[in-house]
Amino acid sequence: MKPVDVLASGLIASKTGIHVVFCLTFVAIFSIPVVLSGNEGIGFAALCCCLYILFSTYLGRWLGKLIASQNVNWPVALGALAVFTAWTVLGTIGAGLLFKGDYCNHFGQYLAISFPLVALFAFLGVSVSLVRGSLVRQINDANLRQQQKQSELELLIAQLSPHFLFNTLNNIYGLSITQHSRVPDLLLKLSELLRYSLYQTRQPFIPVYKEITYIKNYIHFERIQTDAKICFEEQIEEVADSNLLIAPMLLIVFVENAFKHSRHAQSGSPAIRVKLNVRDSWLHFEVCNTCPAAIPRSKELPDSSGMGLNHTLRRLELIYGNNFRYHAEKQGDEYKMKLALKMKTP
Template sequence: MNKKNDQYMSQLPDNWINGYFGRGVYLILSALVSAPIYLAIEAYVRSIDVHKDEAVAAVATGCFIAGVFAGRYIAQIWSAGKRSIPNTLLIGLIILIVANISWLFFHADFPLEGRAAINLLLFWLPFVIVSLALGILIKLIRTVTQNQLQEAQTSAANSQSELQLLQSQLSPHFLFNTLNNLYGLSISQHEKIPPLLLKLSDLLRYSVYDVKETFVPLIDELAYINNYIDFEKIRIGDRLELSIDIENVVRTDIKIAPMLLIVFIENAFKHSKNTTSEKIFIEIALKTWGKMILFSLKNSYNKPKLEPANSGGLGLENVNKRLALLYPVEHVLDLQTTDDFYTVSLQLKMK
């Protein structure tokens, strides 16, 4: 309870003067708008035959400005302990303001003859209501805007934290799979281990040190992919039937999320080696077209009769989350599985 009270008090101004008038810029804006307000009120009071219309208009202008500040102060106190402002309240204030302004215009055309005091009352009452309601509305709209901005900033911070966590999982995931492969080769084909270790060193250097940014040049990512393919060529040997159609990208300003495509390529090699066929078939293509990066992959695949629940692994789950965070409405991913082939089609907007 004390924590809530402290939070509530922290949202209130240090003293009532600062709370009432707000920042100095508000006083400057009030001085600027007071002239047209004065002219409008003077024309109004003249239309209802009020004596000393200039003095009345000057007083009314001051009262209107004071009423707006008073409404702003009331709204500030009322909204200090609230997280959200009902839309119905904002709509109700708008209707109240429009209704009272409409009455003022109607009364200006049809004032009561010989009833100066009642005419002033019929002017002042809606006039005060309009000034107070306008001040409340302005403050509440500002509060709603600030709350939405704060929520957006909090959401962005949470998304950035999640993205950093996902990106930190990439290197361990890749290293785990690669070490498993090296272990199998060390038993059956130990002569391949030295060149594979050299390639692995280059791959890890990129995955650990060169992918700290949210987006990296596509040319660097393709160099990493080609290095990984060379690694798999050494590991698999003659069993591999590989078709590569990767565009020779030379521009450094085209960027992509790091280690995004490699997950699909790594899965292609991993699943293909488990096929019963003699050859491992993999087809990789990448093109740039307009503002898009077009990536496609096809690999031989034997669908097991009963797939475990986590057969997608950490890699694909990670990719889907990163795509949602980094390319929320800027990507199209299509995964297709048949009895013999697994295909990936990915379209990304260039960064």
């Protein structure tokens, strides 16, 4: 486990034992010497004062959590004020009974003592709670950034897949012998794909139209290679708004998988259908393709993308959190996936 994870889990987890040790240590330091002095009345009063201070501090800690939750409304605020007032009054009555044996005649005197005492230690508890919450958020943010950096590193390593590149070069070599007129177009598309992979993906987010252009170039590239052996249907909506952003190379893995599995489909007429549109800052992406009815584990197809579906889904979780929906299903020799994600804006 990474140091950040250890520190985060230590701060976030509820440590009842630590609180018990803290309370016992506090009482031991401040009340036991007085109790051991032999004056039972003062010793008992000192113990009660220590407990009152501790409860006041934990009251403030509870108020701090309430503030940090950002769920404070008028009923909650009034309830917290009522608890604070009741605790102050209880301390005033207790002080009168402990020191004077009568709280009625000395209520104002002890109220002037208990109110600032409760306020001081409650404020201390609030401060500790807010500082702790801030540290937890900072550690969580650092942990998330660390995971994103690791994901980006894996993406950079996987951008130039040797499997994809070598197969493509072999295909181009074969075409250069038999159908050399198609080679220039293939090389042009390949250079555009590599340029995007090497340079555009250095940014955490890019305009969605660039990702769409990359997908179209890849589709064109694959169709040249397959020589129209795969029936292809494309319904990709143009997106001109450059303020709609998406993480690079999130969608391509689904298109790559569609071509990969369609080539190995047992159907006599393999087909692929790709749909993409944008509605209210949400991108809707759908890919449907024919595929083998079953693939033995020993003959699983290689991952031409170099990233894999699991890696892509993990990136979606890290980057978009709850702002994406993914569904995939396989029925017979047809595989269909749907992805909806909320695009970022500057």
